[in-house]
Amino acid sequence: MLQTEKNPPTIIEEDEEEFDYEALPKNTSLASNLMAGAFAGIMEHTVMYPVDAIKTRMQIVSKGGVSYSGISNAISRISATEGARALWRGITSVAIGAGPAHAVYFSVYEHTKQQFGGNEGTGYHPIATSLAGACATIASDALMNPFDVIKQRMQLAGHLYPNIAACATSIYRTEGFSAFYISYPTTLFMNIPLTALNFTTYEALSKFLNPQRKYDPLTHCIAGGLAGAVAAAATTPMDVIKTFLQTKGSSSDPEIRNTNSLVDASRVIYRREGLKGFMRGLRPRIVSNMPSTAISWTGYEMAKFYLYRSW
Template identity: 30%
Template structure:
């Protein structure tokens, strides 16, 4: 049965939230919740991606023990939480805002009775990802550097504001956009994921009794997880290259994106491009599922919480 909504007084309908506000709030909320849930896995993944010796490949438990033993306590697993939370919440808010508006623009262009194709979803997601990456790259540079070392390590940033000051002092404005090129290549990951997610949602909606398009929370969990695994299996290497280019000494170690790729290939082989993959899978699956579950539910219930008639905003 479709969800039933109470009638709304006429004077409250004039204060309806716009779809853009709903998308932004839903994305922001999803980013905050997901970051709090899986941040320690992000710390582990970053440390593994920075390992250059073959002997340390995949030794996740040893690194976790080292972090908690050498850096004070289990609180060390939440180092860099603030830039990670700020980055994820802002990124998802901007991403879903632009994604919604770009999809709407394509829908208007194609006509109200036409269905969007996988290419339409891919283009909307890709363009949204490019805009988001450009706006948020400075946050990810600081986050990567904070997660890559303990708080008391030589030269380590003490806080997000300290990182901003140090980058400006030592590298200038260009330092905030290190790793942007591989990040832009990584846009393909989000584009592939969203194209798969949209088509899986559409297919699942068509399978429901009576052709209803309303999905359950279990549907969102399974579909978001499946689309993430599919996209991640194709595009993971760019994340390793990006992290290498965003570390403290990247300017002295690598001449650019191409040089980083060559050095990883020469010194570490194919495995070098997949370091941190296991904890990344462990991290991104819960993170993705939580993100999409919180996003879809916030997007659905926010109009009701606000006091207006709940409307359907298709992803």
């Protein structure tokens, strides 16, 4: 009798130790992925925001504009002429938009990955992961794009707005509602391959570094950082074009202001700076994206792990 009574708890303990937190259980609500995604998004975009601001400054195409030789040079010059707070302008827009956008991003990713068979077995499913990442990008970018436009306008030198509401109102009055989405097609052209690279690289590195698929912040951080660096480097040319379109309304150059498509923007950049123009801001983009993606994945995995345990 004593032996019979002891057996059930032993079995339960083994089951609890072997749970797979990688996919939240089917009986949990959508709120779990929404909360995990929102937490990851806010962490990702706010921590490395000053470097992102430098990247935006370095990507601006203008005649006789301010140019920076590197990240350190940009920090010192911006701090000396505008104050250190200038590197944080527009962060409110990111904080407001990143939470909901990343909540949508990760929840769509988890749902579509399950639907495409990405959680079946223990093998690697790059096609399912890439498709899920693409679906997540389309949904989240539709929500985030206006906030990104406001953010980049506020990051520019010489364009001071008291708050994001004033910036949004100014853009709407002078350029119309379309200004908030003029870069959306370009953003998708950039973010779909970026997301595919990010997710597939992360999944591959995670399976290599952490074959047991247990919660391990160190391997999540390493895999996320490397995945972010690869994705950022590969998609920098499209990011330059996106920045061009999102900030053109602040330019005094008629040719830049009248550019309305990805193709037209590409022609202007190439004519003025050649192929090297498409790699503007490469270093700060990698420096920003590598830790921010590491933070995003680590934060998401942490939130997912603790949500699983508490659900």
